Amino acid sequence: MEKENSKKELEQFEKTLAEIERLGENEKTRKEIEDLRKKISELKKKILSELTPWQRTKLARHENRPYSLDYIERLFTDFEEIHGDRKYADDPAIIAGFGFYKGIPVVVIGQQKGRNLKERQHRNFGMPQPEGYRKAIRVMKMAEKFGKPIFTFIDTPGAYPGIGAEERGQAEAIAYNLREMAKLKVPIISNVIGEGGSGGALGIGVSNRILMLENAIYSVISPESCSAILWKDQEHIKEAAENLKLTSKDLFEFGIVDEVVKEPEGGAHNDHDLAAKFLDEAMERHLKELMKLSGDELVEDRYKKFRKMGVIAGE
Amino acid sequence: MAFFRRKKFKNGLREKKRVVTDGQFTKCENCNTTFWKKDLEENLMVCPQCGYHFKIYSLDRLKMLFDDEKFEEFDEHLYSPDPFNFVDKKAYKDRLKDMEAKTGIKDAVRCAKGKIGGYDAIVVALEYRFIGGSMGSVVGEKITRMVEKSLELKIPLIIVSASGGARMMEGVLSLMQMAKINSALARLDEAGIPFISVLTDPTTGGVTASFAMVGDLNIAEPGALIGFAGPRVIEQTIRQKLPEGFQRSEFLLRHGMLDAIVDRRNLKEYIVRALKFFLTDAKK
Ligand SMILES: [Zn+2]
Numbered sequence: 001m002e003k004e005n006s007k008k009e010l011e012q013f014e015k016t017l018a019e020i021e022r023l024g025e026n027e028k029t030r031k032e033i034e035d036l037r038k039k040i041s042e043l044k045k046k047i048l049s050e051l052t053p054w055q056r057t058k059l060a061r062h063e064n065r066p067y068s069l070d071y072i073e074r075l076f077t078d079f080e081e082i083h084g085d086r087k088y089a090d091d092p093a094i095i096a097g098f099g100f101y102k103g104i105p106v107v108v109i110g111q112q113k114g115r116n117l118k119e120r121q122h123r124n125f126g127m128p129q130p131e132g133y134r135k136a137i138r139v140m141k142m143a144e145k146f147g148k149p150i151f152t153f154i155d156t157p158g159a160y161p162g163i164g165a166e167e168r169g170q171a172e173a174i175a176y177n178l179r180e181m182a183k184l185k186v187p188i189i190s191n192v193i194g195e196g197g198s199g200g201a202l203g204i205g206v207s208n209r210i211l212m213l214e215n216a217i218y219s220v221i222s223p224e225s226c227s228a229i230l231w232k233d234q235e236h237i238k239e240a241a242e243n244l245k246l247t248s249k250d251l252f253e254f255g256i257v258d259e260v261v262k263e264p265e266g267g268a269h270n271d272h273d274l275a276a277k278f279l280d281e282a283m284e285r286h287l288k289e290l291m292k293l294s295g296d297e298l299v300e301d302r303y304k305k306f307r308k309m310g311v312i313a314g315e
Numbered sequence: 316m317a318f319f320r321r322k323k324f325k326n327g328l329r330e331k332k333r334v335v336t337d338g339q340f341t342k343c344e345n346c347n348t349t350f351w352k353k354d355l356e357e358n359l360m361v362c363p364q365c366g367y368h369f370k371i372y373s374l375d376r377l378k379m380l381f382d383d384e385k386f387e388e389f390d391e392h393l394y395s396p397d398p399f400n401f402v403d404k405k406a407y408k409d410r411l412k413d414m415e416a417k418t419g420i421k422d423a424v425r426c427a428k429g430k431i432g433g434y435d436a437i438v439v440a441l442e443y444r445f446i447g448g449s450m451g452s453v454v455g456e457k458i459t460r461m462v463e464k465s466l467e468l469k470i471p472l473i474i475v476s477a478s479g480g481a482r483m484m485e486g487v488l489s490l491m492q493m494a495k496i497n498s499a500l501a502r503l504d505e506a507g508i509p510f511i512s513v514l515t516d517p518t519t520g521g522v523t524a525s526f527a528m529v530g531d532l533n534i535a536e537p538g539a540l541i542g543f544a545g546p547r548v549i550e551q552t553i554r555q556k557l558p559e560g561f562q563r564s565e566f567l568l569r570h571g572m573l574d575a576i577v578d579r580r581n582l583k584e585y586i587v588r589a590l591k592f593f594l595t596d597a598k599k
Pocket of ligand 1: 343345346347363365366
């Protein structure tokens with residue numbers, strides 16, 4: 001209800017602003033225009049902060065939302081992709097490669113969705129096969145060998161559930177990554193940029209720092225599947241989304257993400273450059289801190305981070 | 316070689332859900348043969364006719380593996396305070412209470428230390444009757460503590476899985492238990508302490524995709540459903556029928572995902588042999 005009011009108010013302000021602007025800017029109207037613009041910006045922020053978890057889920061999946069490659073393009077120089085797991089195949093749903101972050105040699109891993117139908121099919125809708133996880137850990141181990149920091153970009157509905165994926169050990173691939181990432185003696189920073197879909201997301205997410213975009217989600221299961229399993233229908237998706245506590249605010253409160261990164265007005269899809277700029281600022285700060293730690297300290301730091309996750313009683 | 320004194324299992328092994336009991340008799344779900352209940356129990360809940368492995372209780376699993384059924388249990392008091400106030404058709408709080416009443420434990424896992432074939436060892440057994448053996452914060456914490464204990468005491472770890480995966484009612488906290496446990500297992504791995512993972516029917520989702528697949532040995536009971544995604548999810552995604560025997564132990568063995576399939580009646584013998592292999596110094 002309150003949200004409806006905010007929207008109506010916003011429409012009213014925008015209408016007034018348009019009218020005044022039509023009259024042309026002069027000494028008299030300048031202040032009025034400025035005030036109105038400020039009010040509109042504040043209202044937009046308010047509306048965004050009032051989004052329900054399900055609305056945020058839809059924003060996290062927005063088709064114009066910046067994907068891993070959009071950030072890689074903007075944040076790294078001389079990026080070169082590294083393909084294949086050297087065992088079976090190359091999985092286009094996970095991108096791996098090396099490049100430079102403000103002159104620092106780094107390894108980048110990211111789940112990649114497609115922008116149009118052809119791309120989406122090529123990227124398997126961002127759902128990795130076991131080979132994607134195996135490529136990721138292979139390249140991360142190379143980063144460790146040469147002492148280079150690692151950035152990962154998390155954006156997947158989940159690991160692909162298919163016959164071939166099961167035959168080739170989807171579970172083993174993720175399980176192995178969880179254990180091996182815990183051992184790596186280099187800084188790892190994960191950025192949850194869109195959908196953090198369960199084990200498929202975590203498979204590249206055992207990091208020293210987890211940064212999460214304001215409208216990204218991170219969940220054990222999608223609201224749709226949760227509704228199907230627990231309510232046995234598709235009528236309770238919104239309720240499931242609320243129960244699952246999958247928003248950046250929730251994850252920050254439960255001590256899982258280290259920082260919530262703000263997005264451009266209305267969401268990251270409205271301005272890819274600005275979204276990248278906001279993320280860049282946080283990445284730089286965290287990398288600087290982690291670069292002070294030794295390899296053993298980084299492993300210990302990561303252990304402590306995950307060791308305290310969970311809520312229990314009855315000690 | 317029989318490692319168990321059979322009389323011990325007279326009152327130990329029951330299977331309420333899968334066995335249709337009619338007083339003294341019980342019927343195998345797989346081959347429809349009727350047996351004396353007592354005979355099935357003495358056969359460790361494996362059908363004497365067709366070898367079908369019934370699901371068993373975590374307590375019976377511990378009794379079955381430890382010498383003389385003797386062991387010390389840990390962290391039995393831990394429970395979930397329902398951090399998300401999760402309510403679906405039923406409140407999670409009520410679900411937990413009902414489960415405790417039904418199973419006598421506060422969450423879906425039992426952790427114990429004792430001797431197996433004379434070797435000190437830790438056994439973790441998941442309890443499938445407790446919300447499908449699902450893993451939330453308590454299961455994650457209890458298992459992590461056992462990994463740490465195994466590391467501290469330098470004794471082998473055995474985890475017997477029976478779980479549908481991460482528990483939805485604790486959302487992303489459940490998911491993070493996968494990383495927490497595997498981070499602890501990373502230390503165990505580097506310390507060279509043996510970890511045997513035993514996968515039983517069913518082991519799926521976040522449990523398979525974390526600790527169950529990173530044992531020094533990954534072994535399974537026959538016919539167990541093992542996988543990442545559940546068969547229904549896969550069917551809905553690919554819109555075709557799944558091949559016969561898909562995601563069963565034998566399928567996984569064929570695809571190189573398991574080290575061995577071990578009949579429950581030989582499980583203790585196998586584990587003792589493996590412990591002997593791991594713990595005998597090759598230079599002496
Ligand atoms: Zn039978």
